[in-house]
Amino acid sequence: MAPVTGPSRRTFLAAGSLAAAGAAVPLLSSCSTSPATKDTAAANARAKLPVYAPVTVVRPDLPGTAAGAMPGYFSYPRHPKQAFATPPLAGIGEVSIIYPTYSAVPPQQGDNAFWQQLDKGAGAKLNITLATGGDYPTKFQTLIAGGDLPDIAGFPVPTPDQPQVMEKLFADLGPYLSGDAAKEYPYLANIPTESWKTAVANGTIYAVPQPRALPSNPLFLRADIIRQVGANPEPKSYQEFLQLMKDVTDARKSRWACADVWGMVTHLQMMLGVPNTWDSTGGKFTSFWLSEGTKQALGMVRDMVKQGLFHPDSASATAQFTPLRDYFASGRTVMTSDGYAAWDIFGKEIGYDKVTALVEPKYDGGGDAKHYAGTGSQGLTVIRKGLGEKKTKALLNFLNWLCAPIGTAEHLQRKFGVEGVDYTWKDGLPTPTARGARELVDVQYITDAPTILGPGPKAEVTTQHTWHVRISENLIANPAVGRYSDTNSRKGAQLKKITDDAQLDIAFGRQPLSHWDDVMRQWRSAGGDRMSAEYAESAS
Template sequence: MNAMNRRLFLTGTLATVAAPAVLSACSSGGNGAATQQTVADTQLPAYVPYTGVKPDLPGNEQGLLNGFLSYPEPPVRAFDGPPGDGSPVSAFVLTSSPVPPAVDQNPYWQELNRRLNADLRLTIVPNSDMPTKFATLVAGDDLPDFIVPALYTPNGLPAGVANLPAWLAGKCQDLTPYLGGDAVKEYPFLANLPTAAWKDCRYNGGIYGLPVARGIAGSLMFRRDDLFGQLGANPNPANFAEFRAVCRQVTDERAGRWALAGGPLDFVSQMLGLPFRWREEGGKLKSKFEYEEFKQALADTAQLFADGVVHPDSTTNNAPVKKWFNAGSALLNTDRYTAWPQYYAENVAGPGFRISGMRPPLYHGGGFAGTWQAQATNNFTVLKKADEGRIRRLLKIADWLAAPFGTEEYLFRKYGVPGTHYTMEGGGPRQTQAGVSQTVLGIRYIVDAPDVLFVPGNAEATKACYDYQASVVPTSVPDPTLSLFSDTWSRKQGQLGTMINDAQNDILSGRKPVSSWDETLTQWRTTGGDKVRAEFEEALAAQ
């Protein structure tokens, strides 16, 4: 899971101290609070799905993604020529990987420039430096053409921006004349992006960004099926009691093996029917934190910690949970669905390695609980203001960057040059070391094709991923505030998040009783929670 996929803020999934707000999540906001009434009137881009490549495992309108058992051979050529005009194109992007070699030492970057017919000038910033670097960028007022992390926090303010709608209106391009309605058809691969993703780009009554779309399946409890089988453990517990029992069964401290890579507060919350953040009841919003069932979730998760079934180092910052999971030190790990191919790529267990998703059972049994839908965008990118000709040239480049799965352009963009950056094995590209180090330029966060389900070279794993999504998407539960904006939430999410996570950690570690949650809830409401609620309710009414 890359850094732009961290949607765990305020959920307590890993039961760790909250990161700074700018790094704690990635989903973008909706329209500005001062212009809530314009949401319904915003002219979203028309949706024209690409039909040039047929999936092996078709998705559907509910949100199930298309699946591909192998990369189409030969891939489809999407463009007859390069989209650029040879001029420089600047972008401010981030990376969760080691910063790649500079363009003069990076053959992939050089080939990308050639295929774009552009001098791509990237400022590639590591996650840890992003808040400072972005604040400096904004303060200097020398903006690049593409600005990726302008909306890097959930419904939140980027570093250095005091009022998001005003900053967008003053510094960034309203793309509605170029992309609203049928105008987007001039850029067919931007038109191929799902409507739900564009909803996160609405500000000030216009379209103020290019979305990086993701599936609604969101995060899940990954399970090491191979090890569950070896241990004779039940992979599908029917209720919380059975879940607790199987966690105790597979844990063996002497063998260096624990059931859980982190505290499963979200998973237990889903068992209890709690919402992701908010639930609408008769036009009013009620926070997850306000339900009595949330205290039950805290108590049960604290019991799992006391049982010793959670990895003992899980509460450390930047705990290597993926490595624990792949090494078999933890058999269950909450992660974004996009991590499915990454686990296989980093597999150290050999050909017997098998994973899938554990569905949350209803707390007392009798079926499965609804999982939480994720936001339809990973992030979105704004363009600085420019003349019409310049904006149209940049949108042509963005259209190229959004070429879909199955095309030559997508294959190069994701994996590089065959023979140099990857080889085809089992119907999928396997990157070389040069591919791993050179291709992580961050351009996939400028704009991207619609996501698909594909584990390179492993059709069985792709099918397992598809089957999991097919089982959870129909009953998944959306949060009513997704794609909406609250000014108070944008300013106070870091403060509120730290308050919540600190209190959760105190309870889960046994330092405080569950009864202490009542005091935390009162503080959360008076510090801003009630104001956030009121602003979201106003935004809901304006839709």
């Protein structure tokens, strides 16, 4: 089930940068630097990832694909069976957990029946501390600096001194999860291989991922408005795409094509064949910011703004989350870039028949452009070092329990709670009550089963599945995924602000397009070149 309120690609980048913003907190100043030499491509290539052993409890209506498309379901199993004979934490007593959430923070344990049922299912008292996604990296670093570590923690990526932090403070999970050993935890082994790549450090496995589908942000379209004006919803080249933007824009009706500068630049980069974040040709890592295609994309957005195709408040809305969704839902914009889970958010808000997503064409035509792949995971979850084998294995089994897929009673319980209290059945789907929605403890941000499409009506799920299958056949990976750059962890916020500000300055005419060349010199000297070198070193 796709996350309902997950952050977009922009939010992921911001979260990583916030980790860098908090780098002033000393982490492991007394720690040996030896792990840095262990965290190399050669060492990590020898790490045995968990065997991928797919589990299908309920056959999907639309199958997933090896390329990364999610399976689709039209209905939810009404009477799922228990997957666990005994609770995973039976005999443990209490477990402390901290992780970031992108959902509303629920009432505390004593006043929360949903939470109490979660404890009962897990077999222990779950002492959970939640922090909003943007605040979490700083909170995590404060915990490390103070030595007050919980049993289970979300691990922000990137974190300064990441390989050293992993080795010194958190359990090496390789002995339990490498290769066939993962079969002891069948629902962890059900997580696709791509999702595990970010969990490796110092030549072993240190974390359990929060799996997500590989396709990154779609460019959503208001299909109803496009039909209304008689425009072409499937442009086959950039010129046809630009014509679509012109056709749907009508300032007299307070309607514009787009409001998101950063998102539009990304989709144009795809059309132009710009590498996904980094190009590692010949072992040298070169940022996509330095690509001529990126500069060309900025010039294209600048021209769009001049032609009045962007919402008048785009300069301020681009850096925010809520306004972009509000503009799209209200029809004030016809396009917006967002996480794939937003398809369900928009569909439920304005009607699924009004929402579709673009398959980016190649700039000059001739087929579909390569779409940027994500990391395969939204985040990492680690287990505190020194708990002993018995408790470490119990905590791994708890994470295994959190990954039980659709078709199990455990999945229904952790997603929806207790029937008649937290949810009722409506049109074949478990639907939260007001109490259930208020008390939900959204544990998907610890870990979860691999995401799926639906369950939902056939037409809606089929439309999304068709897009995912087509996009997945043309994914282009970011070669830096799973690699560590200390400069990125410490200066990521500063470097991101340089490129973010420059894109807006150029798009809205505050600076000429030639300004980008000066910005790139600044970006490189401020840490970009060092980051490139560190990624290359980690790949050697």
